[in-house]
Amino acid sequence: MQKKYECVNLSIDGDVATxxxxxxxxxxxxxxxxxRNMVDALNEVARAKCKVMVVTGTGDSFSAGMDLEQCFFEPFDDPDKFNDVNAPCFEWFTHLKSFPAVTVAKVNGWAFGGGFEIAGICDIVIAAEESVWGLSEINFGIFPGGGATWSYAHNMLRKQALFYALTGATFTGKEAVALGMANIAVPLKDLDAEVDKWVKxxxxxxxxxxxxxxxVYEKSLRLTFAESMEWEMAKMWELSRETKDDWIRTALASFKKREFKPGLQSYTLTKNV
Structure with missing residues (x-):
């Protein structure tokens, strides 16, 4: 049974967490x-060894960003309190970025500031076409911080990134695909089915x-081509060791027998590894 949280709903169903x-x-x-809830919820999902974790929001929003009053205005004059209040934010954002399961952001509505960042650091983003995205920090005199700049800078091309960061202009979920912030956009009425399809x-x-x-992907971004080849092959042997060579014993053996087409199908694991 999953723990109950005040500001987070968590469900774990086999290999999938929401x-x-x-x-x-x-x-x-x-x-x-x-x-604080998210720190604990992500740790709970990690312990469950789920394959996929969907992150979404209730109501008509994904997330409209940081609670400016509670996270910034109220503790600002007390540095120790300010750090204590915001440390869990950096902790769970960092955990999400390197999460062992595949992370899927299901952007069902407003995605601003910290919500924009969460989508940006998830592995896959499926958005409602009607969702509204933006970096509004410039409108109240600061720039996107706490990882938000990293998030948009690593998903969008320079011209687009600077345009939205400098103007505070918004864009839709449909536009988010072309801008590099989302993989797929569908009408809100179809969002659940689309996410379920890819989660399956x-x-x-x-x-x-x-x-x-x-x-391998994350590490290879920081390597030369030659270094990446060496890293990839080392991780390939590591994978083989941890899965008892399942890809050789099952997948390639099935391919040899013409039992499946790897470009179009997935083979069935002999073990759930």
Whole structure:
């Protein structure tokens, strides 16, 4: 049984976890309580060794960003309190970025500031076409911080990134695909079905290969081509060891027998690894 949280709804169903930001009266703004809840919820999902984790929001919002009053204005004059209030935020954002499961942001509505950042650091983003995205920090005299600049800078091309950061202009979920912030956008009425389809696809893969695909990608971004080849092959042998050579014994053996087409199908793991 999953723990109950004040500002987060968590459900774990086999290999799939769903984490719902739950402050609908505040458009799921990220409060100190929500940050603490997310630290614990992500740890709970990690312990469950889920393959996929969906992050979404309740009501008509994904998240409208940080709760400016509770996270910034109220503790600002007390540096120790300010750090204590905001440390859990940085903790769970960092955990989300390197999470062992595949992270899928299901952007159902407003995605601003910290909500924009959460979508930006998830592995896959599926958005409602009607969702509204933006970086509004410039409108009250600061720039996107706490990882938000990293998030948009690593998903959008320079001209687009600077345009939205400098103007505070908004864009839709449909536009988010072309801008690099989302993979797929569908009408809100179809969002649940679209996410379920891709979650089912991901959950059919091996847990270890999903995790290592993420690890190899992230590391390879910082390597030369020659270094990346060496890293990839080392991780390939590591994968083989941890899965008892399942890809050789099952997948390639099935391919040799013409039992499946790797470009179009996935093979069935002999073990859930």
């Amino acid at each position: 984490v719902q930001l739950n402050r609908p009266e505040k458009r799921n703004c990220l409060s100190p309580t929500l940050h 696809n991901l959950a059919s893969k091996g847990r270890t290969v999903l995790r290592k695909t993420k690890e």
